[in-house]
Amino acid sequence: xxxxxxxxxxxxxxxxxxxxxxxxxxxxxxxxxxxxxxxxxxxxxxxxxxxxxxxxxxxxxxxxxxxxxxxxxxxxxxxxxxxxxxxxxxxxxxx
Amino acid sequence: xxxxxxxxxxxxxxxxxxxxxxxxxxxxxxxxxxxxxxxxxxxxxxxxxxxxxxxxxxxxxxxxxxxxxxxxxxxxxxxxxxxxxxxxxxxxxxxxxxxxxxxxxxxxxxxxxxxxxxxxxxxxxxxxxxxxxxxxxxxxxxxxxxxxxxxxxxxxxxxxxxxxxxxxxxxxxxxxxxxxxxxxxxxxxxxxxxxxxxxxxxxxxxxxxxxxxxxxxxxxxxxxxxxxxxxxxxxxxxxxxxxxxxxxxxx
Numbered sequence: 608x609x610x611x612x613x614x615x616x617x618x619x620x621x622x623x624x625x626x627x628x629x630x631x632x633x634x635x636x637x638x639x640x641x642x643x644x645x646x647x648x649x650x651x652x653x654x655x656x657x658x659x660x661x662x663x664x665x666x667x668x669x670x671x672x673x674x675x676x677x678x679x680x681x682x683x684x685x686x687x688x689x690x691x692x693x694x695x696x697x698x699x700x701x702x
Numbered sequence: 703x704x705x706x707x708x709x710x711x712x713x714x715x716x717x718x719x720x721x722x723x724x725x726x727x728x729x730x731x732x733x734x735x736x737x738x739x740x741x742x743x744x745x746x747x748x749x750x751x752x753x754x755x756x757x758x759x760x761x762x763x764x765x766x767x768x769x770x771x772x773x774x775x776x777x778x779x780x781x782x783x784x785x786x787x788x789x790x791x792x793x794x795x796x797x798x799x800x801x802x803x804x805x806x807x808x809x810x811x812x813x814x815x816x817x818x819x820x821x822x823x824x825x826x827x828x829x830x831x832x833x834x835x836x837x838x839x840x841x842x843x844x845x846x847x848x849x850x851x852x853x854x855x856x857x858x859x860x861x862x863x864x865x866x867x868x869x870x871x872x873x874x875x876x877x878x879x880x881x882x883x884x885x886x887x888x889x890x891x892x893x894x895x896x897x898x899x900x901x902x903x904x905x906x907x908x909x910x911x912x913x914x915x916x917x918x919x920x921x922x923x924x925x926x927x928x929x930x931x932x933x934x935x936x937x938x939x940x941x942x943x944x945x946x947x948x949x950x951x952x953x
Contacts, residue, residue, distance in 0.1 A: 648840075648844075649757075649857055649859065650757035650760075650761075650827075650828055650831075650841075650856055650857050650859070651757040651758050651761060653757070653828075653830060653831065653837070654756060654757045654758065654828065654830060657830045688844075691836075691840065692840055694836065695834060695836035695837045695839075695840055697833075697834070
């Protein structure tokens with residue numbers, strides 16, 4: 608896993624999946640998941656982004672997230688590619 | 703189409719490919735021409751038709767084929783490509799098989815790939831990238847050299863071996879695959895697969911040869927061996943001048 612990928616404070620936004628005995632299972636929030644999929648930008652991530660019907664507020668969050676990556680060690684080309692992908696996505700209205 | 707895509711995914715799940723889907727039960731697989739096992743070669747044709755709608759289907763099918771390509775009955779697959787696969791899906795199957803054999807010492811599917819042609823029109827492999835010019839351009843920029851050769855742009859990907867169940871799990875659900883593994887996808891595997899899945903394949907040696915993709919002489923020779931090892935029975939019915947062939951339950 609890339610250590611730069613999880614957005615700051617993702618653990619505050621994590622959501623509970625369930626309790627399995629003494630084990631509590633969490634998942635990344637929708638916003639964090641979208642952000643990480645945009646930066647990964649693999650074919651299967653783009654499929655997932657389409658299925659998640661990205662909204663304007665999601666895009667705003669991802670833009671801020673990409674700005675934070677500039678301050679980390681993330682490759683500039685990767686960030687630019689992610690911005691280009693973000694601009695290519697169809698934006699859906701809030702449901 | 704979603705139903706068929708889901709059905710394909712469930713069948714791959716039944717073969718041990720990791721999907722968030724219930725594996726197809728054996729009951730679902732029973733059709734007029736099968737006796738309750740997965741028709742692997744027709745599943746490949748279906749995958750070529752529906753994988754453009756789901757990147758994970760394409761990647762998991764390639765991963766499975768990379769790991770278990772020996773199980774594919776090559777002669778029969780060639781026959782099915784000739785007789786049943788629509789021209790517009792041939793490049794997708796070519797790219798799938800070509801991607802699956804990358805990194806293998808022996809190129810498992812080379813003889814099949816020779817039958818398949820690249821797409822007539824260069825374009826993204828996946829449908830969702832065809833929906834907008836920006837996404838199509840993104841797909842073009844990121845396309846692997848292999849996908850450019852097939853004129854169906856997709857990114858290079860790593861095989862997801864950790865998302866495959868072990869062979870023992872798959873074999874316990876599909877015992878007929880053990881024989882395929884023993885034959886390593888050779889003509890014997892195609893003969894047994896044709897007898898199992900193709901209507902009327904056992905009516906005569908001639909028909910069997912046509913449906914399994916071998917020559918009559920090759921098939922006759924292979925049948926002798928399969929009969930000797932108790933996998934098939936062959937013989938003339940009273941009054942018939944053709945030798946009928948049938949599969950034994952344990953084959």
